[in-house]
Amino acid sequence: LKGGATKDIPFARAESTTRVYAVASGKGGVGKSTVTVNLAAALAARGLTVGVLDADIYGFSVPRMLGVTGRPTRVGDMILPPIAHGVRVISVGMFVDGNTPVVWRGPMLHRALQQFLADVYWTDLDVLLMDLPPGTGDVAISTAQLLPTAELLVVTTPQDAAAEVAERAGAISLQTRQKIVGVVENMSPMTLPDGTVLDLFGSGGGERVAASLSRSTGTTVPLLGQIPLDTTLRAAGDAGAPLVLQSPDSPAALALQKVADTL
Numbered sequence: 714l715k716g717g718a719t720k721d722i723p724f725a726r727a728e729s730t731t732r733v734y735a736v737a738s739g740k741g742g743v744g745k746s747t748v749t750v751n752l753a754a755a756l757a758a759r760g761l762t763v764g765v766l767d768a769d770i771y772g773f774s775v776p777r778m779l780g781v782t783g784r785p786t787r788v789g790d791m792i793l794p795p796i797a798h799g800v801r802v803i804s805v806g807m808f809v810d811g812n813t814p815v816v817w818r819g820p821m822l823h824r825a826l827q828q829f830l831a832d833v834y835w836t837d838l839d840v841l842l843m844d845l846p847p848g849t850g851d852v853a854i855s856t857a858q859l860l861p862t863a864e865l866l867v868v869t870t871p872q873d874a875a876a877e878v879a880e881r882a883g884a885i886s887l888q889t890r891q892k893i894v895g896v897v898e899n900m901s902p903m904t905l906p907d908g909t910v911l912d913l914f915g916s917g918g919g920e921r922v923a924a925s926l927s928r929s930t931g932t933t934v935p936l937l938g939q940i941p942l943d944t945t946l947r948a949a950g951d952a953g954a955p956l957v958l959q960s961p962d963s964p965a966a967l968a969l970q971k972v973a974d975t976l
């Protein structure tokens with residue numbers, strides 16, 4: 714990643730038909746990346762041309778979750794994104810050596826994001842999913858500046874503490890004037906084989922965030938789905954194979970596909 718972006722961003726053109734979703738969360742570890750890669754794989758499996766831009770520059774995990782190990786190829790001044798499980802994917806993780814941390818300040822982040830949007834040969838995408846870092850920092854602001862038409866998809870857990878922070882992450886749209894497409898609750902109560910319900914992270918966070926964002930934006934922000942806790946979802950992520958493809962009938966995969974239906 715050298716130099717600055719020189720080209721314009723195809724998704725920002727007025728005639729662009731690509732739907733861009735910026736997947737946001739208040740806190741880390743709520744499953745934002747897991748939701749992003751599974752939605753991408755589900756949409757690609759339906760025949761759509763889908764890209765994932767891993768904008769979680771410091772905490773990138775998309776390459777592992779999609780099982781991408783190689784580096785992108787360069788063709789002239791363009792970067793060809795690897796395709797994994799039918800999804801075109803780019804991440805800063807593909808440009809660093811080993812597990813080196815990325816230590817960048819705001820302007821570098823902005824330039825990297827600009828390059829990922831303008832210098833990557835995405836082709837004509839139907840959908841671009843951007844995995845934002847948690848919170849309301851530089852990348853969220855840059856995304857809003859570079860792609861004002863990107864819609865926010867807010868991921869939260871059912872827990873009150875997480876929901877409260879997610880409300881703030883969503884409320885950034887009041888300043889950036891971005892639309893919020895909806896809320897996804899992840900790590901929701903799971904039903905054990907004996908029928909008991911395990912609500913490790915409580916319940917109600919998704920409803921709460923959707924209601925709060927509906928109030929603050931004066932629009933209807935729907936709760937698009939509740940993805941239950943599921944060890945197979947975690948294992949599939951670790952193995953680099955999205956659960957929606959590996960085990961499409963599992964409860965978490967069914968819930969993720971329901972969310973994909975709404976996008």
Ligand code: ADP
Pocket residue numbers: 738740741742743744745746747748774899900901940941942943944946947948950951965
């Ligand atoms: P974030 O992107 O918000 O930091 P991740 O997607 O990396 O979160 O998820 C954090 C961890 O939780 C990962 O190990 C992931 O596999 C696991 N995980 C995510 N969603 C679920 C779920 N519904 N059930 C079980 N484990 C999950």
